[in-house]
Amino acid sequence: MKRSEFLKTIDIQGKTFQYYDITQLESQGIANISRLPFSIRVLVENLLRKMDDDVVKELDLLNICNWQPTYEDPVEIPHHPARVLMQDFTGVPAVVDLAAMRDAVKVAGGDPSAINPLIPVELIVDHSVQLDYHGTQNALTQNVAKEYQRNIERYELLKWAQKSFDNFKVVPPNSGICHQVNLEYLARVMVQAKEKESTLLYPDSLVGTDSHTTMINGIGVMGWGVGGIEAEAVMLGQPYVMSIPEVIGVKLVNALKPGVSATDLVLTITQKLRELNVVEKFVEFFGPGMKALGATDRATIANMGPEYGATMGFFPVDEKTIEYLRMTNREEQADITEACARANGLFYTGDENIEYSNVVEVDLSTVVPCLAGPARPQDRIVLDEIEDAFNALLNCDHERDTHMDHISQFLDESGCVSSRETSCEPTGKRLVTVNMNGREVKLGDGSIVIAAITSCTNTSNPAGLIGAGLLARNAVKMGLTTPAHVKTSLAPGSKVVLDYLESAGLMPYFEALGFHVAGFGCTTCIGNSGPLAPAIEHAIQDNDLTVASVLSGNRNFEARIHQSIKGNxxxxxxxxxxxxxxxxxxxxxxxxxxxxDPNGNPVYLEDIWPKQNEIDALVEKHVKSEQFAARYATIFEGDTFWQELKIADSLTFDWKPDSTYIKNPPYFEGFSPELSPSRDIEGAKALLVVGDSVTTDHISPAGAIPEKYPAGKYLIERNVAKEDFNSYGSRRGNHEVMMRGTFGNIRIKNNLVTPEEGSFTRKFPEDEKMFVFDAAARYGQEKTPLVVLGGKEYGTGSSRDWAAKGSNLLGVKAVIARSYERIHRSNLVGMGVLPLQFKASDSWETLGLDGSETFSIQGIKDIAPQKMLAVTAVKGEKKITFEVLARLNTDIDVKYFHNGGILPYVLRKLIK
Incomplete structure (x- = not known):
């Protein structure tokens, strides 16, 4: 089979293009393409186009175009994404790694310019703005000024990268959220690539260093989150090697009722799909109900793919995609996308007869208004049950319904039952009086202290935001206000949002309720909610109040939104x-x-809820393509802060020895171009023993740095004032901070120190309690390898490469858990940490392990994908032996592991 046989020509609006026609695979009798899910068809095109009989072989193409609904054994394929998307929290360490690789190549006598992205990379600075100021007209300006003050070293690095690397663009701060900018501007949907004298068309695809990269699936673009180290490998020309996935078809029928939002729908879908376990699977939406959803509603659903556990939630290209491209000022792309997708069997009509691994039906007409909380996105609560649900959470209602039992105890960040207890009496909730700026304010259990319109999930949806503006208008006209203890904020995902809200005349009503624009970035959703008023903070702490936040985001793990808020x-x-x-x-x-109201009359939700036809009319009238054209014409230029950053041209980065933000990482210290053989792990100790659903926020928190924790002490020793600590996320370019923050969440529960929570462990053989970092440092001095024992869904949550990098730098050689979240498993492999899985009937509890044992792991030298390894745990005269599954899923995983991770593997290839 020759690739050139499938190269076809197409004329679109008077221009001639070429594309690789996957429908010819069916007409030639090679495969039945018309039965395939659309997401699999995109992979088929990718492998057909990239087939070179070297990296992509004919067998790879045959494997994907003859996709099976289920696979007994994993079948891997090399996928080549068209581009890479980054945000600054994960992008900064990736740029640091690339800069370090340039240094390593230079030391080895090579050409540093060989370290350069080979495909387009776009980084959007959106994760760093914090809400220090809110509720005033100048809050935005003040927050951006503070952002630059805190992050100038990081931004200098990014501007250097923009000037020094080819194929690397940066969307500066104060522009929007990466996924919304991607949706509204960066996405090609159909890529145009110059090849010699012709232009080749092919489906857009990407990997992103953020879990919610899946948002772009809403307009038919294949993309999902990966670890920063995987993204770096893709940048440097490596394929993304993946197992062929199952595809779960979600058939949408009927339509949403008036008053029901896309958020209500996605929370319902999240709960339903979490129960079905779609981890490491594609989810593909289809059916008549899909046609009733516009592109922004679809993007809301696709965004939360990580919350329902799927690799992605894919909506194939159809007329709604084309309408959205036209609305967002991409007329030529709309024409090209429609014509090429239709010609190549990639345009969904609704008449297809597709085979899925399984089909789930969701009736849109049954969706009702709801929330999710208090600690997990899948814990949906119907709106009229929230009062009972919160009372059950507090154990204040002894007659709660049985369906609320699952949240009848305090839940920690991951949703696990916490060891904390409430002092609430059955007869009622605690209530205290707080003096705020001379006013007496009542605060108690259940009080909302943060209300944030934020996040790519919802601020990309004009109907949701215009609906909120209309509700605010109706409320203000009835004399309603917001209580003083509620910190309110509006953080749009792009500046176009502000344009259409102002055009519709709704911003004055938002501002009347305190929802002034406070930033263009992730803010509260990523944990950058900023400080609460000191009086509020003290009242919560002094009285151990269970207060709440409410946000239009996608993640609500406790200690993520704010460390003092237990219910999110x-x-x-x-x-x-x-x-x-x-x-x-x-x-x-x-x-x-x-x-x-001011006259003592009750105002109900139904009194101010906007009519759907009014929302639709304002969206139609005020969301215009001209707004997108104007805002995105200068998106890469940045504001005056960015333009004033002075950066010298240089091939390698000028590291500053006294920097507390950017440091040259030690990954390549002692690097040798020659590969050393892998060895069995002998004499290892357990650094932590943890339960189910330990998140990447537990392992590598992104939020506040506690003053008394090792990272805080490190900064204080370097004369950094506490108010200038910034966050873990903002300091990901400094491995010294991040090592000290690994397993540093204040709510993590290590069974070696139960019932205490926080970043503590016991050092053996002394059996001495200390910080995790300090214990790891002592073990390192003794040359003792480390393991971590875990439960189900280890590493769930955000795509966070430092959860794996920190584990590596602390000396963790292997993690033994009952199951893994997809991205974190891959990240561990990418950093040379061995992910091992207990057999189905085993766990550290059932095996009788307590973490004080000494561990040995045999069979590593000749390890292969999915190999069973032998583990021996010894405690005194007691010896426990058991088998574990090596979660090196593919041959390339094995290569990465033997090389000590992806970066050394790529570096060795480049040097050779």
């Missing part, structure tokens, strides 16, 4: 505004009033 609830922008005015989460807004 996801909701639509409209419900965020409503609950902000109510001031409490424990109120049934279906039956109880939100508040009283």
């Amino acid at each position: 609830f996801l909701a639509s922008p409209m419900l965020v505004v409503a609950f902000a005015m109510a001031g409490r989460i424990d109120v049934n807004l279906v039956n109880r009033p939100i508040a009283m």
Whole structure:
């Protein structure tokens, strides 16, 4: 089979293009393409186009175009994404790694310019702005100024990279959220690539260093989150080697009822698909109900793929995609996308007869308004049950319904039952009086202290934001306000949002309720909610109050939104505004009033809820392609802060020895171009023993740096004031901070120190309690290898490469868990840490392990994909032996592991 046989020509609007026609595989009798899910068809095109009988062989193409609904054994394929998307939290360490690789090549006598992205890389600075200021007209300007003050070293690095690397673009701060900018501007949907004298068309695809890269699936673009180290390998020309996935078809039928939002739908889908376990699978939406959803509603659903556990939630290209491209000022792309997708069997009509691994039906007409919380996105609560749910959470209602039992105890960041106990009496909730700027404010269990319209999930959806603005308008006209204890903020995902809200005349009403624009970035959703008022903070801490946040985001793990808030609830922008005015989460807004008007009359939610036809009319009138054209014409130029950064041209980066943000990492110290053989692990000790659903936030928190923890002490020793600590996420370019922050979440529960929570462990054989970092350092001095024992879903949550990098630098050689989240497993392999899995019936509990044992792991030298290894755990005269599965899933995983990770593997290839 020759690739050239499938190269076809197409004329679009008077221009001639070429494309690789996958339908010819069917007409030639090679494969039945028309039965394949659209997501698999995109992979078929990718392998057909890249088939070179070297990296991509004919067998790889045959394997994917003869896709099977289930596979007994994994079948791997080499996928070549068209581009890489980054945000600054994960992008900065990736740039640091590339700069370090240039140094390593230079030391080895090579050409540093060989370290250069080979495919387009786009980095959007969106994760660093914090809400130090809110509720005023100048809050945005103040927050951006503070952002640059904190992050100038990081931004200098990024501007250097933009000037020094080919194929590398940076969208500067104060521009928007990476996934929304990707959706509204960067996405090609159909790529145009110059090849000699012709232009080749092919489907856009990407990997991103953020879990919610999946948002782009809403307009038919294949993309998902990967670790920063995997993204670096793709940048440097390596294929993304993946196992052929199962594809779960989600058939959407009927339509949403008036008053039901896309947020309500995605929370319903998240709960349903989590129960079905779609981890490491593709989810593909189809059916008549899909046609009733516009591109931005689809993007809302696709965004939360990580929350329902799928690799991606894919909506194939159809007429809604084309409409969206036209609305966002991409007329030529709309024409090209429609013509090429139709010609190549990639355009969904609804008449297809597709084979899926399994089919799930979701009736849109049954969706009702809801929230999710208090600690996991899949824990959906119907709106009229939130009062009972919160009372059950507090154990204040002894007659709660049985369906609320699963949240009847305090839940930690991952959703696990926490060891904390409430002092709440069955008869009621605690209530205290707080003096805020001379005003007496009542604060108690259930009080909302943060209400944030934020996140790529919802601020990309004009209907959701215009709906929230109309609700605010109606409320203000009835005299409603927001209680003083609620910190309100509006953080749009792009500046186009502000344009259409101002055009519709809705911003004055948002601002009347305190929802002033406070930043263009992730803000509260990533944990950058900023400080609470000191009086509020003290009242919460002194009285151990269980207060709440409500946000239009996608993640609500405890200690992520704010370390003092135990109950965090996801909701639509409209419900965020409503609950902000109510001031409490424990109120049934279906039956109880939100508040009283100035005349003492109750105002109910139904009194201010906007009509769907009014929302639709304002979207139609005020969301215009001209707004997208104007905002994105200068997107890479940045504001005056960015333009004033002075950066010298240089091939290698000028590291500053006294920097506390950017340091040359030690990954290549002692690097040898020659590969040393892997060895069995002998005499290892357990650094931590943890339970189920340990998240990457537990392993590598992104938020505040506690002053008394090792990272805080490190900064203080270098004369960094506590108010200048910034966050773990912002300091990911400094391995010294991040090593000290590994397993540093204040809520992590290590069974070696139960019931205490936080970054503590026991050092053996002394059996001495200390910080995890300090114990790891002592073990390192003794040359003792380390292991971590875990439960189910180890590493769930955000795509966070430092969760693997930190583990590596602490000396962790292997993790033994019951199951892994897809990205974190891959990240561990990418850093040379061996992910091992207990047999189905085993766990550290059932085997009788307590973490004080000494561990040996045999069979590593000749390790192969999915090989069973033998583990021996010895404690005194007691010896426990058991088998574990090596979660090196593919041959390339094995190569990465033997090389000590992806970066040394790529570096060795480049040097050779």
